[in-house]
Amino acid sequence: MNLRQLSEVLGLSQTTVSRALNGYPEVSEKTRVRVREAAERHNYRPSLRATSLATGRTMMIGHVIPLSAREEMVNIIFTDFLAGAGEIYAQNGYAMRLSVVSDADEVEIYEDMKANGVVDGVLLHAPSENDQRIPLLDSLKLPFLVHGRATGTETPYSWLDVNNRRAIQRATEHLLELGHRRIALLNGLESYDFAIRRRSGYLGALEAAWIAADTSLMRSNEMTEPFGYKAGGEMLDQPNPPTAFIASSFVMALGVRRAIEERGLIMGRDVSVVCFDDDISYLPNGSDKPIFTALKSSVRAAGRRCAELLIAKINDEMPEEQHEQWEAELVIGPSTGPAPSES
Amino acid sequence: MNLRQLSEVLGLSQTTVSRALNGYPEVSEKTRVRVREAAERHNYRPSLRATSLATGRTMMIGHVIPLSAREEMVNIIFTDFLAGAGEIYAQNGYAMRLSVVSDADEVEIYEDMKANGVVDGVLLHAPSENDQRIPLLDSLKLPFLVHGRATGTETPYSWLDVNNRRAIQRATEHLLELGHRRIALLNGLESYDFAIRRRSGYLGALEAAWIAADTSLMRSNEMTEPFGYKAGGEMLDQPNPPTAFIASSFVMALGVRRAIEERGLIMGRDVSVVCFDDDISYLPNGSDKPIFTALKSSVRAAGRRCAELLIAKINDEMPEEQHEQWEAELVIGPSTGPAPSES
DNA sequence: TTGAAAGCGGTACCAC
DNA sequence: GTGGTACCGCTTTCAA
Numbered sequence: 031m032n033l034r035q036l037s038e039v040l041g042l043s044q045t046t047v048s049r050a051l052n053g054y055p056e057v058s059e060k061t062r063v064r065v066r067e068a069a070e071r072h073n074y075r076p077s078l079r080a081t082s083l084a085t086g087r088t089m090m091i092g093h094v095i096p097l098s099a100r101e102e103m104v105n106i107i108f109t110d111f112l113a114g115a116g117e118i119y120a121q122n123g124y125a126m127r128l129s130v131v132s133d134a135d136e137v138e139i140y141e142d143m144k145a146n147g148v149v150d151g152v153l154l155h156a157p158s159e160n161d162q163r164i165p166l167l168d169s170l171k172l173p174f175l176v177h178g179r180a181t182g183t184e185t186p187y188s189w190l191d192v193n194n195r196r197a198i199q200r201a202t203e204h205l206l207e208l209g210h211r212r213i214a215l216l217n218g219l220e221s222y223d224f225a226i227r228r229r230s231g232y233l234g235a236l237e238a239a240w241i242a243a244d245t246s247l248m249r250s251n252e253m254t255e256p257f258g259y260k261a262g263g264e265m266l267d268q269p270n271p272p273t274a275f276i277a278s279s280f281v282m283a284l285g286v287r288r289a290i291e292e293r294g295l296i297m298g299r300d301v302s303v304v305c306f307d308d309d310i311s312y313l314p315n316g317s318d319k320p321i322f323t324a325l326k327s328s329v330r331a332a333g334r335r336c337a338e339l340l341i342a343k344i345n346d347e348m349p350e351e352q353h354e355q356w357e358a359e360l361v362i363g364p365s366t367g368p369a370p371s372e373s
Numbered sequence: 374m375n376l377r378q379l380s381e382v383l384g385l386s387q388t389t390v391s392r393a394l395n396g397y398p399e400v401s402e403k404t405r406v407r408v409r410e411a412a413e414r415h416n417y418r419p420s421l422r423a424t425s426l427a428t429g430r431t432m433m434i435g436h437v438i439p440l441s442a443r444e445e446m447v448n449i450i451f452t453d454f455l456a457g458a459g460e461i462y463a464q465n466g467y468a469m470r471l472s473v474v475s476d477a478d479e480v481e482i483y484e485d486m487k488a489n490g491v492v493d494g495v496l497l498h499a500p501s502e503n504d505q506r507i508p509l510l511d512s513l514k515l516p517f518l519v520h521g522r523a524t525g526t527e528t529p530y531s532w533l534d535v536n537n538r539r540a541i542q543r544a545t546e547h548l549l550e551l552g553h554r555r556i557a558l559l560n561g562l563e564s565y566d567f568a569i570r571r572r573s574g575y576l577g578a579l580e581a582a583w584i585a586a587d588t589s590l591m592r593s594n595e596m597t598e599p600f601g602y603k604a605g606g607e608m609l610d611q612p613n614p615p616t617a618f619i620a621s622s623f624v625m626a627l628g629v630r631r632a633i634e635e636r637g638l639i640m641g642r643d644v645s646v647v648c649f650d651d652d653i654s655y656l657p658n659g660s661d662k663p664i665f666t667a668l669k670s671s672v673r674a675a676g677r678r679c680a681e682l683l684i685a686k687i688n689d690e691m692p693e694e695q696h697e698q699w700e701a702e703l704v705i706g707p708s709t710g711p712a713p714s715e716s
Numbered sequence: 717t718t719g720a721a722a723g724c725g726g727t728a729c730c731a732c
Numbered sequence: 733g734t735g736g737t738a739c740c741g742c743t744t745t746c747a748a
Contacts, residue, residue, distance in 0.1 A: 032725055043735045048727065056733055075488035079426045080725030083740050088422065090470070095459065109452060116438065116473030125491070126471040127433070130459030145418035148468070375741055386719045391743065401717060423741035426724050719748080724741105731736080 031072045040068050051076070082147075090127045091119060091340065092149035094139055097132045099156060111177070114333025115153065122341050124150075137166060144170045151344045153177060153336060158221045175340040177332070180223050188343065190336050190354045192328075194224045194306075195231040197358045198276060201304050202235035205274045210302065214247040214265050214272035216258055216282050225250060228278055228306070247272050258285020266293055266301070277305040306358070328358060374415045383411050394419070425490075433470045434462060434683065435492035437482055440475045442499060453669050454520070457676025458496065465684050467493075480509060487513045494687045496520060496679060501564045518683040520675070523566050531686065533679050533697045535671075537570040537649075538577070540701045541619060544647050545578035548617045553645065557590040557608050557615035559601055559625050568593060571621055571649070590615050601628020609636055609644070620648040649701070671702040 037047045042065070050057045050065035057065075068074075082088045093112070116126055127149055131139050140163065143149050151173040154163060160182035167174040168185045176189040198215075205213050215232045218225040229248070236243050246268060249261040258277055265272055266289060277283035283305035290301050297303060335354065342348045380390045385408070393400045393408035400408075411417075425431045436455070459469055470492055474482050483506065486492050494516040497506060503525035510517045511528045519532040541558075548556050558575045561568040572591070579586050589611060592604040601620055608615055609632060620626035626648035633644050640646060678697065685691045 034725075044726080045728080045736080046734055049734090052727090058733060061733080073484075073488075075485060077426075077725055078489040078491050079422070079429075079431065080740090081727080083420075083422045083426045083742090084725075084727045086422075086740075095456070097460070112471070113438070113473060116471060117440070120473050120475070126473075128455070128459060128469040128471055130456060130463050130469075132463070141416075142418060145416075146421040148421050377741075387742080388720080388744080389718055392718090395743090399717060404717080420741055423724090424743080426726085427741075427743045429724080717748105720746090722745085723743085727739085729736105729738085732734085 031074045032077065033074075036069060036072060036074050039072065040065060086147065087150050088148055089124050090149045091115075091124050091337075091344075092127045092129070092143055092152045093155065094136070094152070095128065095130045095155070096136050097130060110329040111333040111336075114330035115337040116333075118334050118337035118341070124337075124341065137162070140166055140170060140172065144172050151175070151340050153340055157223050159223050159226060161223070173340065173343045175336055175343060177336050178222075178224055179227075181226065186351045188339060188348070188351045188353065190332060190339060190356070191224075192332065192356045192358045194227040195234070197306050198228040198231035199235045200231075201276050201306060202232050203239075205276070205302060205304060206235065206239050206241075208274075208302070210274040211241060212244070212247060212270065212272045213274045213276060214262075215249070216261055216275060216277045216286065217248070217250040218253045218278045220250045225278065232276065253279035253282050255281045255285040255288075258282035259288050260285070262286035263289035263292070266290065266295070272301070274302040275304065277303065278307075280305055280307040283307075328356070332356060374417045375420065376417075379408075379412060379415060379417050382415065383408060429490065430493050431491055432467050433492045434458075434467050434680075434687075435470045435472070435486055435495045436498065437479070437495070438471065438473045438498070439479050440473060453672040454676040454679075457673035458680040459676075461677050461680035461684070467680075467684065480505070483509055483513060483515065487515045494518070494683050496683055500566050502566050502569060504566070516683065516686045518679055518686060520679050521565075521567055522570075524569065529694045531682060531691070531694045531696065533675060533682060533699070534567075535675065535699045535701045537567045538574040540574065540649050540703060541571040541621075542574035542578045543703065544619050544649060545575050546581075548619070548645060548647060549578065549582050549584075551617075551645070553617040554584060555587070555590060555613065555615045556617045556619060557605075558592070559604055559618060559620045559629065560591070560593040561596045561621045563593045568621065575619065596622035596625050598624045598628040598631075601625035602631050603628070605629035606632035606635070609633065609638070615644070617645040618647065620646060621650075623648055623650040649703075671699070675699060 033044050033047060037044045040047060042061070046057065046061065047065050047069075050062045051069060078089065112126070119126055129139065140152065143152065149172075152167060152175075154161075154167070154174055154176045155178070157164070157176055157178045157180040159180060161180035164174075164176065164180055164183050164187050165185045168187065174187070176187055177191070179189050179191045180187075202213060213232075213236070215229065217229055217232075220226055220229065229250075232248075233243055247265060249265075251257045251261065258281065262275060262285060265275075275283070275286050277286055283303050286303050287297060290297055290303070295301055339348070339352060339354075376387050376390060380387045383390060385404070389400060389404065390408050390412075393405040394412060421432065455469070462469055472482065483495065486495065492515075495510060495518075497504075497510070497517055497519045498521070500507070500519055500521045500523040502523060504519075504523035507517075507519065507523055507526050507530050508528045511530065517530070519530055520534070522532050522534045523530075545556060556575075556579075558572065560572055560575075563569055563572060572593075575591075576586055590608060592608075594600045594604065601624065605618060605628060608618075618626070618629050620629055626646050629646050630640060633640055633646070638644055682691070682695060682697075
């Protein structure tokens with residue numbers, strides 16, 4: 031049943047039926063009621079295809095997942111963030127359009143989206159330093175919101191980010207207070223802005239404690255378990271191994287844990303591991319070691335907030351660029367482990 | 374630049390330009406080349422809004438995530454499965470439409486999708502026993518493919534599923550061979566078909582070994598870390614505790630691990646834990662215990678295959694319903710742990 | 717081989 | 733308050 035058929039059934043014009051259904055004020059109340067009932071009775075649903083052609087709006091929000099960044103994405107963004115955003119989208123009549131795209135097409139896809147007119151706005155994930163997608167989206171006049179930030183970008187843009195720098199700084203300070211002096215950082219790919227900020231927090235805390243950074247204790251790569259295992263193991267096999275690790279993600283921390291246990295070392299006694307993750311908060315904590323992780327609910331809330339801001343933007347309800355920096359809901363504990371043995 | 378403008382520039386009709394661009398044979402080769410070049414030069418991109426209204430196809434595939442099943446979804450489906458499906462979609466010009474929906478709207482959303490015409494097909498996740506969505510989608514004539522199976526459904530439908538029953542049966546047999554007699558099952562919600570199959574595999578292995586199932590060793594709930602922790606702990610505190618656990622997901626296994634360690638028990642010596650997960654394969658394995666888990670790559674492949682089948686279905690290239698049951702790529706090892714101590 | 721014109725199913729301007 | 737009608741931008745029949 032389409033609009034024409036419905037209007038014929040009612041003996042009204044398409045115009046009137048359309049207006050009645052969309053809440054225009056000039057329709058008389060009795061007509062509106064009659065139309066609503068008929069629409070309900072005939073199970074009328076307007077075609078979104080037609081509506082979007084006529085109005086230019088698709089009620090879709092684009093999320094682009096570059097193929098190369100899959101590992102990062104899977105860790106950082108997917109699941110809770112998307113679930114949170116999806117809830118808000120649903121409440122506002124939007125749906126999420128997810129496209130996995132090979133890196134070569136990364137630039138073109140935004141131009142396509144604009145020209146095709148398949149989305150009303152875009153949510154940008156995992157920006158890199160001076161991310162080129164931001165000026166691109168800006169010039170395309172496609173409303174967008176960045177989850178994270180891109181240092182070095184002069185184009186004004188709205189973003190929402192967790193305070194990555196402070197989170198890792200606190201983690202480092204925490205380990206320093208426990209007496210650790212050789213603290214390793216297993217970071218995500220430092221082409222991503224969040225990883226740069228995390229490193230900065232790590233370095234800041236060390237500097238404040240008058241400890242020189244040791245590059246043999248700093249590694250950066252895809253945030254996977256195998257990398258945590260490999261890098262962690264190599265560091266432990268060094269002449270002067272670390273007594274504590276800060277992992278940039280949960281799965282990395284699992285890898286480190288495996289490396290530790292394989293060498294007959296005891297987590298929390300010989301080596302401490304701390305991790306920060308936007309996504310999963312389940313760091314196994316039976317043994318005597320610190321936990322340091324953002325909560326799932328915090329990420330979901332971030333997804334919700336991003337969605338709200340983006341929708342406001344699409345509806346032109348945002349007068350100027352908005353920026354929100356969140357403190358991660360960090361958890362430390364329950365037991366923090368002893369100081370490292372003197373070496 | 375739209376079709377009309379392009380055709381004016383070329384001094385051709387919209388018809389010819391459209392045909393040239395869409396590879397219709399009746400266009401002369403020189404015209405086609407000329408049109409292609411002009412389209413390229415003017416950066417012409419056809420509006421998907423208009424195309425989909427005209428053709429009735431949207432090049433979108435719907436995935437529905439019920440709000441209540443979020444936890445399950447996040448574990449089972451999201452990430453690798455979606456990434457795999459997304460790759461295939463992209464290769465074929467499709468995109469994924471993800472909608473998070475409250476449970477009350479679960480039925481209506483499919484009717485909406487059909488009437489709205491926003492998707493060309495639907496991928497169904499986490500079916501329950503006798504899932505009502507299957508006859509619904511069938512009657513709506515909306516092409517769909519089920520990831521998983523729904524026992525008790527008489528409507529014919531295409532599905533792709535991992536062999537959940539055999540996977541858990543093998544896990545159980547494995548623990549039995551190690552000498553375990555009190556093996557606990559922490560299952561997902563048994564309203565889901567996969568959970569029913571897993572339980573069946575567990576019971577089958579016990580029965581074959583002439584061991585009576587003990588309901589105090591069987592629990593079913595959302596597959597979260599807290600549930601694994603709680604249920605695992607309660608079982609361990611029983612007068613006659615289990616010597617081994619089979620967890621239906623990775624995060625559940627982490628919860629069990631926490632419960633074990635909190636009680637001063639040693640993983641792999643006092644208690645063994647085995648888990649099966651479609652998603653994450655990072656069961657920490659430093660200590661002496663069995664690992665039993667499906668691989669990430671296997672799930673990604675499943676996503677790809679599902680997408681392929683669904684696209685074939687949408688394009689009417691599938692003569693009859695297709696069913697594929699996959700053996701999970703299971704990993705056992707590296708060390709299997711000793712037999713439980715006599716009690 | 718090319719073109720004119722009628723859809724697809726709505727929205728919104730302009731009359732009445 | 734209601735209706736006629738010209739779009740939105742592409743596909744597709746039918747005629748030339």
